[in-house]
Amino acid sequence: MLDAKLLVIDDNKSVLSALEILLQFEYQTVKTISNPNQISSFPDLDTYDIVMLDMNFSAGVNTGNEGIFWLREIRKKAPQISVIMMTAYGAIDLAVKALKEGAADFVLKPWNNDKLLATVKSAYELRKSQKEVSLLKAQESNLKQVINQSNNHIIGSSEALKEVLKLTAKVAKTEVNVLVTGENGTGKELIARELHKLSGRSNEVFISVDMGSISENLFESELFGHTKGSFTDAKEDRAGKFEAANGGTLFLDEIGNLSLQAQAKLLSAIQNKTIVRVGSNKPIPVNIRLVCATNENLDKMVKDGLFREDLLYRINTIRIEVPPLREREDDILVLADFYLKKFAAKYAKPGLRINQPAQERLMAYAWPGNIRELLHTLERAVILSEGNLLQPEDFLLNAKSTTSATNGPETLEEMELLMITKALDQNEGNYSAAAEQLGISRQTLYNKLKKKK
Structure with a gap:
């Protein structure tokens, strides 16, 4: 017996009795009514799975119009129900009309029991x-909401930030590819998420990929997916990030770290709007909004032969430059207060405040690590604080980046960060050139910066 609820509506009580006897051994609940006017007040109609509805109720009438009317009424109250129409007057045009109105199937009287049971089973x-x-769609919608949730917020009201947000809002409504540039720690991903949130794809998924952390040999698998057995560890078919972001926004962070070979493969996917999984030759169409980000000078990299010019044109329809924190002076204390409250609550230290000299020190600092550095600085100060008032000495800052400081770096870690920052500045943000100057590999340089963020 199937766990389903059936409602049979017919003015012939013999028909109702016959169907009830036939169906009661097949389905958990079978209810019958002889007057279609009861449909309007029938309790919990939307909990039923199947309605079997007669087409004619008035004596001498066989047009089927009454059945069509009540079919519409049922679908208004319970649009997901499967409705099977019944009539003693078989006509193809009547059946077609009922199906167009949303009926699941059509049964002629007198019926063959086996055929009727098969018809009802199909409707079920x-x-x-x-x-x-419906359940999968609801789960997908909830999953997208969870994925799209971000605990980070765009904080500040400086003119520099307002200009960025104004441009972001203007561009978000379009489908153009966007390149977000700026130093490490400025909040490029937040701008990408804002673009998604304000776009027509806001109800779809936002997928973020750190291109700098993907090794060369896994690039295609991560972005385009793979088929089972396509390489040693491919134990099952797997969709890549392009497929996962289909219908939504794909954010490729640190795109300047891609090799020329990887750039060519990415360009092909963007141009053709299709991807091919590793181990397959079947093209899969994808519909994404592409947002890329980098702290590299891509124009210089193009001149140096390190970045494809045609790829830059593809990803750079609109460029949004996120200003460094030192150019957002009005936001420094606002951000500091925001993170102070956040970490004070996290570490159960209510009532913490930053005194005036400490505020002045924060304002005087150049913040080479931008908002990310400010965040970690506040978290460390809150953790180590012993009173309710944070003093200048509670904030461990790079002395070279403070206008009033006279001492150099105090630790090996600070010295290393200073050397990396200086090398990047001297090479206009070019990772490869900075790594060569420091005598380390590009990947090592990237990993060291990631570790210090």
Whole structure:
């Protein structure tokens, strides 16, 4: 017996009795009514899976119009129900009309029991599939909301930030590819998320990929997916980030770290709007909004032959430059207060405040690590604080980046960060050139910066 609820509506009580006897051994609940006017007040109609509805109720009338009317009424109250129409007057045009109005199937009287049971079973399977689809859509919607949730917020009201947000809002409504540039720690991903949130794709998924952390040999698998057995560890088919972001926004961070070979593969996917999984030759169409970000000078990299010019044109329809924190002086204390409250709550230290000299020290600092550095500085100060008032000495800052400081770096870690920052400045943000100057590999340089963020 199937766990389903059926409602039979027919003015012939013999028909109702016959169907009730036939169906009661197949389905958990079978209800009957002889007057279609009861449909309007029938309790919990939307909990039923199948309705079997007669086409004619008035004596001498066989047009089927009454059945069509009540079919519409049922679908208004319970649009997901599978409705099977019944009539003693078989006509193809009447059946077609009922199906166009949303009926699941059509049964002629007198019926063959086996055929009728098969018809009802098919309607039940249809209703079951619709329930599963509705559940999957609800789960997908909830999952997208969870994925799109971000605990980070764009904080500040400086003119520099306002200009960025104004441009972001203007561009978000379009489908153009956007390149977000700026120093490490300025909040490029937040701008990308803002673009997604304000776009027509806001109800779809936002997928973020750190291109700098993907090794060369896994690039295609991560972005385009792979088929089972396509390489040693490919134990099952797997969708890549392009497929995962289909319908939504794909954010490629640190795109300047890609090799020329990887750039060519990415360009092909963007141009053709299709991807091919590793181990397959079947093209899969993808519909994404592409947002890329980098702290590299891509124009210089193009001149140096390190970045493809045609790829730059593809990703750079609109460029949004996120200003460094030193150019957002009005936001420094606002951000400091925001993170102070956040970490004071996290570490159960209510009532913490920053005194005036400490505020002045924060304002005087150049913040080479931008907002990310400010965040970690506040978190460290809150953790180590012993009173309710934070003093200048509670904030461990790089002395070279403070206008009033006279002492150099105090630790090996600070010295290393200073050397890396200086090398990047001297080479206009070019990772490869900075790494060569420091005598380390590009990947090592990137890993060291990641570790210090």
